[in-house]
Amino acid sequence: xxxxxxxxxxxxxxxxxxxxxxLLPADYLDLFAPLRSGAALRGRIEEVRPETADAxxxxxxxxxxxxxxxxxxxxxxxxxxxxxxxxxxxxxTHGPRTDGRISITVKAVPEGVVSNHLVHASRPGTLVHLEQxxxxxxxxxxxxxxxxxxxxxxxxxxxxxxxxLFPVTDSGVVRLPRSDAFDITVVHVAPTEPDxxxxxxxxxxxxxxxxxxxARYDDVHGVLDVxxxxxxxxxxxxxxxxxxxxxxxxxxxADHHERRGLDLFTEQFRSTNRVVGExxxxxxxxxxxxxxxGATSLLDAGESAGQLMPSGCxxxxxxxxxxxxxxxxxxxxxxxxxxxxxPGDGVKIQTCISAAAxxxxxxx
Amino acid sequence: MTTIQxxxxxxxAHLSPEDIEELGRELDAIRQSVIESRGADxxxxxxxxxxxxxxxxxxxxxxLLLSMFPPAWLVGTAGLSVAKIIENMEIGHNVMHGQWDxxxxxxxxxxxxxxxxxxxxxxxxxxxxxxxxxxxNVIGKDNDLGYGIMRVDEEQRWHPxxxxxxxxxxxxxxxxxxxxxxxxxxxxxxLASEKRRRSPAFRARAKVTLKKIRNQxxxxxxxxxxxxxxxxxxxxxxxxxxxxxxxxxxxxxxxxGHFPEGVETFEKKSIDGESRGEWYLRQMLGSANISGxxxxxxxxxxxxxQIEHHLFPDxxxxxxxxxxxxxxxxxxxYGLTYTTGSLPKQVASAWHKxxxxxxxxxxxxxxxxxxxxxxxxxxxxxxxxxxxx
Numbered sequence: 001x002x003x004x005x006x007x008x009x010x011x012x013x014x015x016x017x018x019x020x021x022x023l024l025p026a027d028y029l030d031l032f033a034p035l036r037s038g039a040a041l042r043g044r045i046e047e048v049r050p051e052t053a054d055a056x057x058x059x060x061x062x063x064x065x066x067x068x069x070x071x072x073x074x075x076x077x078x079x080x081x082x083x084x085x086x087x088x089x090x091x092x093t094h095g096p097r098t099d100g101r102i103s104i105t106v107k108a109v110p111e112g113v114v115s116n117h118l119v120h121a122s123r124p125g126t127l128v129h130l131e132q133x134x135x136x137x138x139x140x141x142x143x144x145x146x147x148x149x150x151x152x153x154x155x156x157x158x159x160x161x162x163x164x165l166f167p168v169t170d171s172g173v174v175r176l177p178r179s180d181a182f183d184i185t186v187v188h189v190a191p192t193e194p195d196x197x198x199x200x201x202x203x204x205x206x207x208x209x210x211x212x213x214x215a216r217y218d219d220v221h222g223v224l225d226v227x228x229x230x231x232x233x234x235x236x237x238x239x240x241x242x243x244x245x246x247x248x249x250x251x252x253x254a255d256h257h258e259r260r261g262l263d264l265f266t267e268q269f270r271s272t273n274r275v276v277g278e279x280x281x282x283x284x285x286x287x288x289x290x291x292x293x294g295a296t297s298l299l300d301a302g303e304s305a306g307q308l309m310p311s312g313c314x315x316x317x318x319x320x321x322x323x324x325x326x327x328x329x330x331x332x333x334x335x336x337x338x339x340x341x342x343p344g345d346g347v348k349i350q351t352c353i354s355a356a357a358x359x360x361x362x363x364x
Numbered sequence: 365m366t367t368i369q370x371x372x373x374x375x376x377a378h379l380s381p382e383d384i385e386e387l388g389r390e391l392d393a394i395r396q397s398v399i400e401s402r403g404a405d406x407x408x409x410x411x412x413x414x415x416x417x418x419x420x421x422x423x424x425x426x427x428l429l430l431s432m433f434p435p436a437w438l439v440g441t442a443g444l445s446v447a448k449i450i451e452n453m454e455i456g457h458n459v460m461h462g463q464w465d466x467x468x469x470x471x472x473x474x475x476x477x478x479x480x481x482x483x484x485x486x487x488x489x490x491x492x493x494x495x496x497x498x499x500x501n502v503i504g505k506d507n508d509l510g511y512g513i514m515r516v517d518e519e520q521r522w523h524p525x526x527x528x529x530x531x532x533x534x535x536x537x538x539x540x541x542x543x544x545x546x547x548x549x550x551x552x553x554x555l556a557s558e559k560r561r562r563s564p565a566f567r568a569r570a571k572v573t574l575k576k577i578r579n580q581x582x583x584x585x586x587x588x589x590x591x592x593x594x595x596x597x598x599x600x601x602x603x604x605x606x607x608x609x610x611x612x613x614x615x616x617x618x619x620x621g622h623f624p625e626g627v628e629t630f631e632k633k634s635i636d637g638e639s640r641g642e643w644y645l646r647q648m649l650g651s652a653n654i655s656g657x658x659x660x661x662x663x664x665x666x667x668x669x670q671i672e673h674h675l676f677p678d679x680x681x682x683x684x685x686x687x688x689x690x691x692x693x694x695x696x697x698y699g700l701t702y703t704t705g706s707l708p709k710q711v712a713s714a715w716h717k718x719x720x721x722x723x724x725x726x727x728x729x730x731x732x733x734x735x736x737x738x739x740x741x742x743x744x745x746x747x748x749x750x751x752x753x
Contacts, residue, residue, distance in 0.1 A: 018587045021579045022478040023418075027471075031418055083407030085468040315643070317677055318493035319462035319474045335396055347468060348475060 069133030078129035091157035095164025143181020151245030328360025388641030453665025501650035623714035
């Protein structure tokens, strides 16, 4: 049966393409059913629920091709902010839900263009672009004694795992058989108590003894010193640690655990702050690296290093030199505007009017 | 028209090099103001246009399934003509210019867009964005001047062949999309010698173009007629008509951009070492606008704002109308002529030139240039590169 169906489908697809050329049938179908099977993966925001003053949970109906996720994993979301599509990774804050929807919880960070937009300006009905869930920050299959150290919005992947182990229903927390093998302690750090997202959820779990919760607030307890961890969690040496939070905390924990010979799994989303400067090392796919100053176009820099680059008018008019910037920052030589790409973004830039503004990697 | 360098009254003689650079800075500031305010409303605009265009095309083609009934033929053909015009002009031309690249939407991007036209996007972007927009109106560099088949400047030597150019121009208008494809392939040059004909680069490009033309023709003249069943022949005639209407319309609009009287041309050597300000100045003098209603501007893909488009080819087309008064103000203050006129007037002017130049110079007592009312500055300085004449 399948052997005859596939060629039939191929023929049908090819015929449909002769009807719609130079566009694809999908370009027309997207007008009416953007979440259908076979479409580029998208989702529709169905609910924006405030969690704290500067955090919200965004509930999304993913497209039909969403392949599911394991609690603790993250999803990359592309959303249009001021008309510009920007991509960010967020932890999925529910286990797989029976209604098929997914959720992320976002904390608006200062200068955070996407997080502020999602928390304060996103509206139900908006289409967003998705990638399939990814990430290795998941629970061990066979259970064990675990320690979670989370700071601020670093709680989000952990809440996804905990909700999957201990679903909360109208009649309270349910302890599923699969949770029996886990012994979990959560050290959660936040600047203040009202700033803590998911604190109520954590407390509900602690109240029924599902987890042991140690909440620490900077304004009450002072900033957590990793050296005090063994005082806070006496059996830390017997636990496998999972940590999610800012780079400083993760680095300190890695140091601490390495000295004690302990396992540590970490997850970090906030990119290390990029140094935007004048000029920088420009890397190409064949590992060529050229030092370019802040006044030299990437096109000139690449060509002088012997790279074969697409080019055209060489004055910013024709868009014949556009290639993806894999990572790094570049500056528009005409108006000084800086464009930054994180891994996975592939922001297309005009190399003839862009100069390095720090290290950058061109996808060519 | 004669190259600006050879005119008796040089329309830029009153501008000093400093004036020209200051003019460039003023235009840069206008561009920057649009870039800074570019945002969600603009993105919503182009998405709305694309959405509406596709639905109009779908609906028109659906109506044409019954094209054997004359009212259906009429409605479907009209709808399809409009859809094709919008697709080519307000969407395709402008997306391929990179006007919407800033949205970072891979589906509305200069590097991925393909349009409903015989010429493949890649080749169009090279000949139009790169050659025409960089070397605008430079004789011998900008092939848009007469498309290599017509005499559009007094300085081009007359040949009896040009007597037929009104006819060539009309035929080109009817089959404009193929004219563009041939032009993007530089057929005239590339078919001229055995060596060029056999060049692998040319053959590869020709193959891409032929494949595109085959796909386009199969769609309009085979597949859609076939799925119309008993209406096959009338759908075929409807699709042919829609392509013809689109071709005539786009040809007329594009003729108005650079052919009407009052538009200047430039000598090849005049652009050596050209500064940003001088490039802007050439674009200002080398383009002409069409005045009219909002609907007219939309249907021309805002190429009616040809001057603004040539100054800022990568700004979103929906913003040209808003910067036009500021640009006009720069023209006025620097004593330059902002060439504009209604569509019938500009089309007539362009055709008049095509007909006039089909005859040898001096056959008709037309003025060489229509530059008038230039302000003269006290103590004017020479241009950095003194005009040849």
